[in-house]
Amino acid sequence: MKQFEWSLRLKGFPVNEAKKTQAIIDGFTQADYANYLSKQLQAIVAFHLEHTPFYNTLCQGIDTKDWSALPVLTKANLQQPLANRLSDKYTVKTVHKHKTSGSSGTPFEFAKDNFAHAMTWVTFMQRYSWFNIDLNTSKQARFYGIPLDTNGYYKERLKDCLGNRFRFSVFDLSDAALNKVLHKFKRTKFNYINGYTSAIVQFAKFLKRNNIVLKDVCPTLTVCIVTSEMLFDDDKKLLETQFNIPIVNEYGAAELGLIAFEDQDDNWIVNTNHLYVEILDNNNQPVPYGQPGKIVVTDLYNRAHPFIRYELGDLGQLSIKSTLQRPILDALTGRTSDFITLPSGKIAAGLTFYYVTKTVMTKDANVKEFIVEQIKEDTFKIDYVATEALSKTQQKAVQLAVDKYLEPNLNLIFEQKTILEREVSGKLKQFRSGL
Known part of the structure; x- marks a missing residue:
């Protein structure tokens, strides 16, 4: 039973339509993709200029046919009521709403239309399948935060149940708490680990202190996916040793979904299904492949809310091996505020x-x-x-x-x-x- 996909469809997200779109994109030649990207960028800008007063106001006096002249959106631009930023085709009741974590220091509420949200999840499904993870059937050990208020707590637990995952709270990483985590791994046939890098590293250190290899106590484990925080080389080696499974680096943002995901050859492949990623200098000009700069992202399909040339607040660089169709993220060097x-x-x-x-x-x-x-x-x-x-x-x-x-x-x-x-x-x- 495709429980996870069923839960998305039940909420109104057109998963099958998104899968068909992704399959078309996957079949493009380089020339086809360049043409597709150009048309999608023009289409999303034209849509929000016509239907989103918030974005139209930002573009006043700008040659909107010149991509490089379009404004770079910052999180400060978006810190106003969500209703003020939506396109006129949607209301706060007809969109998928969520909040950013606030780890950048500037949290805000955002929205996606149902198709854009479906594209986000279809991309996760595709990338996870590279490591034989099926979001419908694979059991996830999840190291994340969890709301401490009663309603928020049980809401997340319900979502975890529908998502076939068990959540370990990262707010207590004492040896006593981590010992309970270990016992859960002994009793549960987890297929993969996903969560915040720092918490997973702490669990690995606990295992090392106790001379335990996780794969030995949970043989069904196949991969560990770390996200949201930097993974350093020595920590990756620790995880590989103590877990004895591949360690995969994931880079994403709540408001955009999956931005880049490591493949089996340790290449951090940028998501080109529904995103366009630019690396810009301090004057908002593109830098060549291999040089660092600000990470700026455009969501090609989100018609509910404009994320066009949106500055995440992260610094990084694309590999010199990158192409328009297959960009490779070489490095994340931290936040612009750090x-x-x-x-x-x-x-x-x-x-x-x-x-x-x-x-x-x-x-x-x-x-x-x-x-x-x-x-x-x-x-x-x-x-x-x-x-x-x-x-x-x-x-x-x-x-x-x-x-x-x-x-x-x-x-x-x-x-x-x-x-x-x-x-x-x-x-x-x-x-x-x-x-």
Whole structure:
């Protein structure tokens, strides 16, 4: 029984129509795809210019036939009532509504029409099938946040049931909680893992401490799909060792769906079924393949709400092996807001602290997780979870690494915690700027 597809159809999402559209796209030659993309981009812009006053106003005085002249939408543009942003063909009662997690610092409500939402799920089905995962029949172990209010909690549990998945809350990653997770894996024939990178990594560390390989206790597992947070090479190796299954990187956004998904050859294939991805510089001009820039995405089918040249707030680059029909995401380098501004005027990526602290703290101390917050230009607070407090020698080692990778004379404040504060969604944001 195709339970998952049935639940989508029951809600009014035309899955079969979306599958037919996807099959047509899959059959395109490079020339066919270029023609299709050009027509879809023109069509979605023309539709929203005619039917969406919100978008039409943003385009006043612009040559809308020139793609590069069209405005780049930011999340700040969208932080107004949803009804103000919908096209006149839809109302708040005739669309699929949802909210972003707010991990970028600018949460908002968005909408998709039923066909656009169906295209989103059909793409997930297609990509997951690369690893023999069938969303109708494969059992998912899900590491995500969950609402703590009664109505929200049971609503998510019902959705999990219809989606053939069991959800592990990421708000408690203590050894006692992770031991319960392990016992659930022993009793349940899970086929795959999906969820936030940081929580899944913590589970792998727990398994390592207890000398356990997950595939040994849950032989039905075939793949682990991590999403929503950065996956670093050393963490990927840890997951591969402790799970003994392939580890797949997924990149997506609630408002757009799946943006890129790793194939069996570790190529991060961009979703061209219903999205068009651009990499732009700070002047909103395209950069060549192989160079980093802002990730800007257009949803080719969403007629309920315009996501045209929409800036996600992420930085990344497309591989030089990319083509228009088959773009390959080479790297995600973090969010545009995740930058360190130093007293010397130097600017560094917030991820620098990940490498600095992880290299020193995991070698010399049993540090499970940490968050770095910039309080002042010259002052950083490091909250960490560990079995023992960092010694003066270990703190000095971190200080020396910071001197080397960033600059000297920066102040570090260390504070041991029993648990770290996560985003409302359950994500762990490892660098925060208070400037």
